[in-house]
Amino acid sequence: MTQTGGFSPGVAARVRLVDGRRVFVKAAGPEPNPDTPGLHRAEARITAALPAAAPVPALLTALDLDGWVVLVLEDVDGKMPAQPWQHDELQRVLAAATELSVLLDPSPVEVPTVADRFGEEFQGWRQLAAAFAEGVDDLAWLPSWAQRNVRRLADREAAWSIAAAGGALIHGDLRADNVLLTDDRVAFVDWPWAAIGASWIDIVLMGPSVIMQDTPDAMRLLDRHLCARAADPDDVTSVLIALTGYFLRQSVQPPPPGLPTVRGFQRAQGEAALDWVRERTRWR
Incomplete structure (x- = not known):
């Protein structure tokens, strides 16, 4: 299921795996914004180094191939805060x-x-x-x-x-x-x-x-x-x-x-x- 929100162009989707688990996948290539793959690389490095106790979805795996970067993260079954804020x-x-x-x-x-x-x-x-x-x-x-x-x-x-x-x-x-x-x-x-x-x-x-x-x-x-x-x-x-x-x-x-x-x-x-x-x- 594609997710909305944010500004970086690319894929952002909740995915159900064949074993029934859900994960969150985000991916970007060099087009249309050449800076986005670098941001995904930085996010992968930082997220992987955060302590397990941090309230941050865990990085499950990351792929970097032919200019494309794919992150697979723990899925959080939540919602964004209401706008305007409650x-x-x-x-x-x-x-x-x-x-x-x-x-x-x-x-x-x-x-x-x-x-x-x-x-x-x-x-x-x-x-x-x-x-x-x-x-x-x-x-x-x-x-x-x-x-x-x-x-x-x-x-x-x-x-x-x-x-x-x-x-x-x-x-x-x-x-x-x-x-x-x-x-x-x-x-x-x-x-x-x-x-x-x-x-x-x-x-x-x-x-x-x-x-x-x-x-x-x-x-x-x-x-x-x-x-x-x-x-x-x-x-x-x-x-x-x-x-x-x-x-x-x-x-x-x-x-x-x-x-x-x-x-x-x-x-x-x-x-x-x-x-x-x-x-x-x-x-x-």
Whole structure:
């Protein structure tokens, strides 16, 4: 049965084997997006190295042949969280993310730090400020608040990598479509973007996708959770500003091959993240 959700092109299907067992199969070749097989290879390596106690579908086998990569994973008979998020499901996922961060700190897997993983991407505000200063982009496509504060945002963005430092393994791409809920379990799937950093970062990275779904009281719930995790408020804001700049700048770039809808999704997340930044900074 083909599964929906996510953006990577390729096969994603629940399969019944001849012996009656179910597995989840995902596969991708070099077309239409040449980067997807590399992501599958990374996911295979990371998933195989996670501890058995992690709430992550186990990798059963992986094949790499003629540019095609196939992963066969444990099947999870669950569902993605409802959209917009329901309060109880969001609370379940936030609690499970806390437990996961404890289990994966220190990181059991050798992967890049968040600064190395996202360092080139998380320069959006600095790039936008430079383009404005050089007359290349008038930034008229940005909300007026962002236009007024672009230099301030760029300055604060520069601190994000120090704010994000830590020793925990983070998922790096946590959203509703990378979560499965069963009656008694929360499973986290799709791990190619995993990195090492502060244990609370996944909640900041997930936040804009929660807010953009018009989830009731989303910002307050996210802020309360981060406070309970003892995340430094200034560090959270610095990382959030960097994430926001990434989403907004990427949203006006040409779409990657085979991913025609990703820019619209980035724009929606960027606007949601910007609302969260305004709420946290209280800048005029």
